[in-house]
Amino acid sequence: MKFLKEAFLKSDPQQAFRDKLSMLDETGHRNKIYPARVSGFFRRYRDLTQVFLILIFLALPWMRVGGAQAVLFDLPRRQFAIFGLTFWAHDGPLVFLVAGSAAVCLFLMTAMLGRVWCGWACPQTVFLDGVFRRIEGWIEGSHLQRRELDRQGLSFQYLRKKGFKWLLFFVLSSLFAHSFIAYFTGADELLRMIREDPAQNMTPFLFVTIISLLLTFNFGWFREQLCIVVCPYGRFQSVLLDPHSITVMYDSVRGEPRKGVVKTDEKPGDCISCTRCVQVCPTGIDIRNASGQLECIACTACIDACDEVMKKINKPAGLIRYGSWSQQPLSQTWRRPRIVTYFVVLAGFLAALVYSVGSRKDLDAQILRAKESPYVVLPTSPGEKKILNHFHLHLHNQTSAPTRVRLKIPDEFVQRGVTLGSPGTEWDLASHEFKQIHFFVLAPPPLFIGTGNVPFYFLVNDERLEVQLVGPAN
Ligand code: SF4
Numbered sequence: 001m002k003f004l005k006e007a008f009l010k011s012d013p014q015q016a017f018r019d020k021l022s023m024l025d026e027t028g029h030r031n032k033i034y035p036a037r038v039s040g041f042f043r044r045y046r047d048l049t050q051v052f053l054i055l056i057f058l059a060l061p062w063m064r065v066g067g068a069q070a071v072l073f074d075l076p077r078r079q080f081a082i083f084g085l086t087f088w089a090h091d092g093p094l095v096f097l098v099a100g101s102a103a104v105c106l107f108l109m110t111a112m113l114g115r116v117w118c119g120w121a122c123p124q125t126v127f128l129d130g131v132f133r134r135i136e137g138w139i140e141g142s143h144l145q146r147r148e149l150d151r152q153g154l155s156f157q158y159l160r161k162k163g164f165k166w167l168l169f170f171v172l173s174s175l176f177a178h179s180f181i182a183y184f185t186g187a188d189e190l191l192r193m194i195r196e197d198p199a200q201n202m203t204p205f206l207f208v209t210i211i212s213l214l215l216t217f218n219f220g221w222f223r224e225q226l227c228i229v230v231c232p233y234g235r236f237q238s239v240l241l242d243p244h245s246i247t248v249m250y251d252s253v254r255g256e257p258r259k260g261v262v263k264t265d266e267k268p269g270d271c272i273s274c275t276r277c278v279q280v281c282p283t284g285i286d287i288r289n290a291s292g293q294l295e296c297i298a299c300t301a302c303i304d305a306c307d308e309v310m311k312k313i314n315k316p317a318g319l320i321r322y323g324s325w326s327q328q329p330l331s332q333t334w335r336r337p338r339i340v341t342y343f344v345v346l347a348g349f350l351a352a353l354v355y356s357v358g359s360r361k362d363l364d365a366q367i368l369r370a371k372e373s374p375y376v377v378l379p380t381s382p383g384e385k386k387i388l389n390h391f392h393l394h395l396h397n398q399t400s401a402p403t404r405v406r407l408k409i410p411d412e413f414v415q416r417g418v419t420l421g422s423p424g425t426e427w428d429l430a431s432h433e434f435k436q437i438h439f440f441v442l443a444p445p446p447l448f449i450g451t452g453n454v455p456f457y458f459l460v461n462d463e464r465l466e467v468q469l470v471g472p473a474n
C-alpha cells in the first residue's frame with residue numbers, strides 16, 4: 001500500500017484521477033461515496049422510468065396471458081412462457097436468437113447513445129437510485145448529514161438510524177427476492193410456499209433468503225462497486241463507443257479555464273468550480289476530467305446539477321450535456337459503418353426469430369420406430385400371416401388450449417391391406433401436455449416382396465409423417 005501512496009503523491013495533481021478508481025483513496029481503500037440528491041429535467045424523467053420499471057418487475061409474475069403466467073421460467077420442467085408463447089428445451093435455437101438479439105441491441109444502443117442502459121434501465125441503478133438511496137436519504141438525511149453520521153461513529157442515534165435502515169433494506173430486498181423467485185416458481189406456487197412452514201420448502205426458502213441477503217449487501221454496501229469492478233458490460237463498454245456516440249459530456253471549450261485555474265490575462269470559462277457535479281455523482285467522479293470515464297454510468301445527475309448552477313449564475317444551461325466528441329447530431333452520424341453493421345446483424349436475428357416463432361407448430365408430433373426387432377411375422381388365422389411393425393407416437397400440445405389428435409393410415413395403404421393396431425386413433429391433449437402412445441401397423445407380406453422396405457406415411461391430423469415399413473423381402 002505504501003508504494004501506491006507514494007506513486008499517487010508523486011503524480012501530477014491535475015492528472016491524479018487517472019492513477020486510481022474514483023472509489024479508492026490513495027492507499028487503495030474504498031472511499032465511501034455520499035452522492036447529493038439533485039432535481040431537474042432528467043431527474044424527473046428518471047424517476048418516472050424507475051417507478052415504471054419497478055412496477056413492471058413486481059406486476060409481471062401476477063399477470064396472465066391465455067390462462068398462463070405472462071412470464072415464467074419453469075426450470076425443472078424446462079418450460080418458458082413469455083406473453084402467451086411457451087418454449088421448451090428443444091426450442092434452444094430460439095433462446096440463442098433471443099439472447100443474440102438482446103446482445104446486439106445493447107451494442108447498437110451503446111454505439112449510438114453510450115451507457116444509456118446503465119443510467120436509465122439497469123436494475124442495479126433503478127433499484128439503488130430509485131429505492132435504496134431514497135430510503136437512506138429519508139432516514140439519514142442529506143449527503144452531508146450522512147457523512148457526518150458516519151464520521152461521528154457509534155452513538156444511540158447512529159445505531160437507531162443504521163439499524164432501522166438495514167432492517168428496511170432487508171425487508172425490501174426480501175420483497176424483491178420473492179418477486180424474482182416468482183418468475184421461476186410461478187406466482188401461485190410461491191404463494192402456496194409462503195403459506196406453508198418453511199421446513200416443507202427448505203430449498204426455495206434457503207434460496208430466497210440468500211438472494212435477500214445478497215440484495216441487502218449489494219444495495220446497502222457494495223453499490224457502485226458492482227458497476228465499476230464487477231459488471232462485464234461496464235468494463236468493455238468503452239470499446240463500443242466511437243467519437244459519434246452520444247454520452248454525458250462536459251463542454252470544456254465553454255467551461256475552461258474554470259474558476260480557480262484561470263490566469264489573470266485569460267477570459268474565464270463558465271465553470272465556477274462549485275463541484276456540484278461531483279457531489280451528485282453516484283460513482284464519485286469528476287465529469288470535467290474526461291467524458292466516457294470507466295466509472296461514468298451516464299445517470300445524467302451532473303447535467304441536472306450543473307444546469308441548476310448555470311441558472312443561478314444566469315448562464316445558459318448545457319455546460320454538461322448529452323453530446324458527442326464529433327459534436328455532430330445523431331441524425332447525421334447514425335449511418336456510420338459500425339451502426340449499419342449492428343442494424344444489419346440485429347435485423348438478421350429478429351427476422352430469424354420471427355420466422356422461427358411464426359413457423360412453430362401448435363402440435364409437435366413425431367413417430368419413431370420401437371427399438372426391438374424391426375418386424376414380427378404374426379399368424380392371424382390358419383394359413384394367413386401379417387407383418388407387424390411397432391412404433392411410438394410422441395405428441396406435444398404446444399398451445400395453452402386443449403386439442404384433439406387423430407392418427408390415420410392413408411386410404412392408398414388401406415386399400416393395399418395395411419391396418420392399424422392401436423388402443424385408439426384419437427386422443428385428447430390438455431394444454432402443454434406430452435403424450436407417448438405405442439401402436440402397431442399390420443401389413444400383408446406381399447407388400448414387402450422384392451424390397452423389404454416400403455416407404456410409408458401416417459396422417460396425424462393433417463400432417464404427413466414419413467416412416468419405413470419393414471418386412472421380409474421374400
Ligand atoms: S456543476 Fe458546472 S459549474 Fe459547477 S463545477 Fe460542475 S461543471 Fe463547473
Ligand code: SF4
Pocket residue numbers: 248277280281282283284285286287295296297298299300301302303
Ligand atoms: S459523471 Fe455524471 S453521468 Fe457520469 S455517473 Fe457521474 S453524475 Fe452520472
